[in-house]
Amino acid sequence: MAPTHPEQNDPMREQLLGYLLDALDAEERQHVEDELQRNPHLQREVELLHEALEPLRADEAEYEPPPRLAARTCQFVMEQRRRPHTIPLGGEMPLAPNRWSLADLTVAAGIFIAAAMLFFPAIQHSRTTARQAACQNNLRQLGVALTEYSQRNHQYFPPVPPQGNLAAAGVYAVQLLDNGLLDDPHQLLCPATEEAQSSEPFRVPTAAELQAATGRKLEQLRRRMGGSYGYSLGYMTDRGYQHVKNRSRSSYAIMADAPATHAHDMASQNHGGRGQNVLYEDGHVRHLVQCLTQSCNDHIFLNDQGQMAAGIHPDDAVIGHSSATPLLRTVGYQGAGR
Amino acid sequence: MKKAMEQDAGTAQLSPRPRLTDEQLLLNYRTSGDERTFALLVERYERELYSYLRRYLGDAVMAEDAFQQAFLQVHLKCDQFEEGRKFRPWLYTIATNQAIDAQRRNKRHKSVSLDRTGRNQKNDEIGSLLELMQSGDPGPVSQLESEERRQWVQQAIEALPDQLKSALNLVYYQGLKYREAADVLDIPVGTVKSRLHAAILKLNEAWYGSHPPGAE
Numbered sequence: 208m209a210p211t212h213p214e215q216n217d218p219m220r221e222q223l224l225g226y227l228l229d230a231l232d233a234e235e236r237q238h239v240e241d242e243l244q245r246n247p248h249l250q251r252e253v254e255l256l257h258e259a260l261e262p263l264r265a266d267e268a269e270y271e272p273p274p275r276l277a278a279r280t281c282q283f284v285m286e287q288r289r290r291p292h293t294i295p296l297g298g299e300m301p302l303a304p305n306r307w308s309l310a311d312l313t314v315a316a317g318i319f320i321a322a323a324m325l326f327f328p329a330i331q332h333s334r335t336t337a338r339q340a341a342c343q344n345n346l347r348q349l350g351v352a353l354t355e356y357s358q359r360n361h362q363y364f365p366p367v368p369p370q371g372n373l374a375a376a377g378v379y380a381v382q383l384l385d386n387g388l389l390d391d392p393h394q395l396l397c398p399a400t401e402e403a404q405s406s407e408p409f410r411v412p413t414a415a416e417l418q419a420a421t422g423r424k425l426e427q428l429r430r431r432m433g434g435s436y437g438y439s440l441g442y443m444t445d446r447g448y449q450h451v452k453n454r455s456r457s458s459y460a461i462m463a464d465a466p467a468t469h470a471h472d473m474a475s476q477n478h479g480g481r482g483q484n485v486l487y488e489d490g491h492v493r494h495l496v497q498c499l500t501q502s503c504n505d506h507i508f509l510n511d512q513g514q515m516a517a518g519i520h521p522d523d524a525v526i527g528h529s530s531a532t533p534l535l536r537t538v539g540y541q542g543a544g545r
Numbered sequence: 546m547k548k549a550m551e552q553d554a555g556t557a558q559l560s561p562r563p564r565l566t567d568e569q570l571l572l573n574y575r576t577s578g579d580e581r582t583f584a585l586l587v588e589r590y591e592r593e594l595y596s597y598l599r600r601y602l603g604d605a606v607m608a609e610d611a612f613q614q615a616f617l618q619v620h621l622k623c624d625q626f627e628e629g630r631k632f633r634p635w636l637y638t639i640a641t642n643q644a645i646d647a648q649r650r651n652k653r654h655k656s657v658s659l660d661r662t663g664r665n666q667k668n669d670e671i672g673s674l675l676e677l678m679q680s681g682d683p684g685p686v687s688q689l690e691s692e693e694r695r696q697w698v699q700q701a702i703e704a705l706p707d708q709l710k711s712a713l714n715l716v717y718y719q720g721l722k723y724r725e726a727a728d729v730l731d732i733p734v735g736t737v738k739s740r741l742h743a744a745i746l747k748l749n750e751a752w753y754g755s756h757p758p759g760a761e
Contacts, residue, residue, distance in 0.1 A: 222738070259745055276595060278584075410642060
């Protein structure tokens with residue numbers, strides 16, 4: 208085997224590689240074939256690339272699937288398909304002949320409306336309470352994952368880098384998932400939000416995907432990756448920007464229902480503007496009707512200078528929405544840190 | 546026996562039924578919910594998709610799990626499949642996402658696993674050195690058998706950055722077109738081309754680094 212080292216990363220060589228692997232469209236393929244006929248130098252390039260693929264040929268055999276994989280998969284899917292419905296969907300129920308008169312229907316409708324007026328607020332209230340409780344449960348589980356992360360990382364919670372593609376509060380989700388500390392990304396969605404009820408899949412990008420993304424795609428990833436929760440943006444000291452260390456403080460907010468981007472007081476809209484659930488450093492979760500912590504009147508979404516950015520001292524907790532960055536470009540934070 | 550022969554003769558007279566495309570099967574399943582149609586689709590991709598996931602995840606159990614989850618997603622999302630689109634890249638997109646999720650779930654266990662090759666290159670070197678010592682070959686590099694060679698390739702691919710590995714798996718091993726792989730990975734076609742080229746380049750450098758041509 209001759210030592211063939213393709214040295215340049217030029218587009219023609221990539222096309223030739225695609226030609227060898229049959230990865231080109233018909234039009235591209237035709238173009239490469241025309242070029243090959245014209246240019247003997249390219250024919251030599253194809254030979255070199257062919258030799259460059261030689262080592263890979265040692266591992267070309269397909270893996271044998273386990274016995275009855277297809278059959279077991281179908282069985283698994285069909286079981287899942289049947290599970291949620293006790294009455295078959297689309298199946299027609301035998302209808303009894305209609306013996307109801309118009310008067311009966313009017314009376315029944317009246318009773319139904321009266322009952323609905325009586326019970327609807329109660330049903331609505333219990334549904335709201337149930338979703339609020341489910342949201343608190345999500346935050347508690349996220350609290351466990353964050354604590355485990357801090358125990359593995361010298362007591363530091365997942366850091367939000369001050370610059371670069373990863374510089375957004377929602378990066379906490381990427382780090383929890385990439386470290387295997389969260390089983391299901393749907394725990395990042397507050398059950399009261401439309402996103403949690405949508406059939407659209409929710410997926411958190413990997414750190415590598417974020418690093419590779421640019422422009423609008425990067426913006427989209429950063430906006431969605433934190434789910435419906437906000438995360439701590441760290442704080443500034445004389446030594447510059449600092450990540451949050453787990454000191455198990457009962458008054459330091461580390462996560463919360465994400466703040467609204469438009470409301471003047473930043474109150475979260477996850478629960479229809481009726482307040483927000485907040486996870487504190489010691490792992491307890493509390494529902495706050497306003498955006499201020501009860502013990503020290505600290506605004507959880509704004510720092511002591513009234514900005515959604517890193518706190519201005521170690522006890523100034525600020526929860527930013529998924530795409531919020533710790534350092535504002537227009538504000539003199541860089542100066543404050545030096 | 547006679548009956549069977551008659552049946553055969555009867556079948557031979559019928560014109561061959563055109564094979565439905567993957568897209569037609571999926572759309573049929575979407576409208577009819579027919580389990581046999583779905584089963585046909587799973588059977589078509591049993592070997593190919595399992596092989597892809599097995600290579601991607603490097604673990605048979607995880608690959609099987611991801612395979613089942615991928616087809617569960619096919620069932621759940623078949624309403625979102627746009628007519629005119631190709632099924633194969635769509636399936637690979639779903640399967641790749643399942644594989645990424647499986648990797649994340651397994652990360653905790655992976656760090657303590659003793660029987661699986663880690664990403665750490667140092668460990669790889671130690672592993673291969675141990676194997677070579679056990680084999681007792683005096684000049685192992687020049688006497689690599691095909692199995693050892695296969696293992697070398699697998700380890701070298703495992704050591705590639707994830708982005709390069711994905712492009713290599715989809716285009717080289719699974720035979721996807723550049724355009725299809727770009728669709729699966731949600732990146733520009735040019736990026737797939739350069740990643741594949743970079744992967745081949747790196748593997749080649751590694752190969753000739755450890756197997757100098759003069760030694761063969």
